[in-house]
Amino acid sequence: MDKASQGILMPLDVSSRVGFFDRAAGTVARVTSRAPFFAFCVALVGLWLVQGAFEIVTGGWSSFTSSTYQLEINTTTTIITFLLVALLQNSQSRNENATQHKLNALAEALADLMTHTADYHDNEELRHDIRELRAAVGLEEHESSDDNRSGAASR
Numbered sequence: 395m396d397k398a399s400q401g402i403l404m405p406l407d408v409s410s411r412v413g414f415f416d417r418a419a420g421t422v423a424r425v426t427s428r429a430p431f432f433a434f435c436v437a438l439v440g441l442w443l444v445q446g447a448f449e450i451v452t453g454g455w456s457s458f459t460s461s462t463y464q465l466e467i468n469t470t471t472t473i474i475t476f477l478l479v480a481l482l483q484n485s486q487s488r489n490e491n492a493t494q495h496k497l498n499a500l501a502e503a504l505a506d507l508m509t510h511t512a513d514y515h516d517n518e519e520l521r522h523d524i525r526e527l528r529a530a531v532g533l534e535e536h537e538s539s540d541d542n543r544s545g546a547a548s549r
Contacts, residue, residue: 407495415484416484416488418481419481419482419484419485419488420485422478422482422485423481423485426482438470439467442466442467445463446458446463449463498531498532501527501528501530501531502528502531504527505524505527505528505531508520508523508524508527509524512524
């Protein structure tokens with residue numbers, strides 16, 4: 395059974411088509427990971443504080459602590475955070491998938507090289523390492539955050 399029929403993608407198996415949402419998420423990830431976006435966030439909070447100082451001067455401390463005034467900054471930051479989490483998670487997942495496909499290709503190539511070497515040297519330890527390396531390709535589909543040592547005994 396080949397890797398593609400097992401659901402394990404190698405780099406040449408991955409579609410080069412990138413949809414609108416993925417392109418947008420990539421752009422957002424690039425923009426938000428730069429200093430100007432951080433400066434924008436600081437400026438937004440600074441603007442809110444300046445507005446708060448104005449509220450204190452014109453209406454007293456109770457205006458600054460009013461629920462309407464506090465709701466403005468809370469709503470704004472919550473919406474921005476909510477949208478960014480969704481976009482950045484998409485970008486991170488695509489990067490992780492791309493890295494995994496590259497690792498699968500490297501593991502397969504290394505296993506092929508080791509197999510070629512093992513054909514010239516009768517070395518059982520090398521053959522065991524080849525089996526382990528080939529088993530590692532696609533492991534992300536079976537990996538768990540639980541203790542994996544118990545899974546090895548059931549194989």
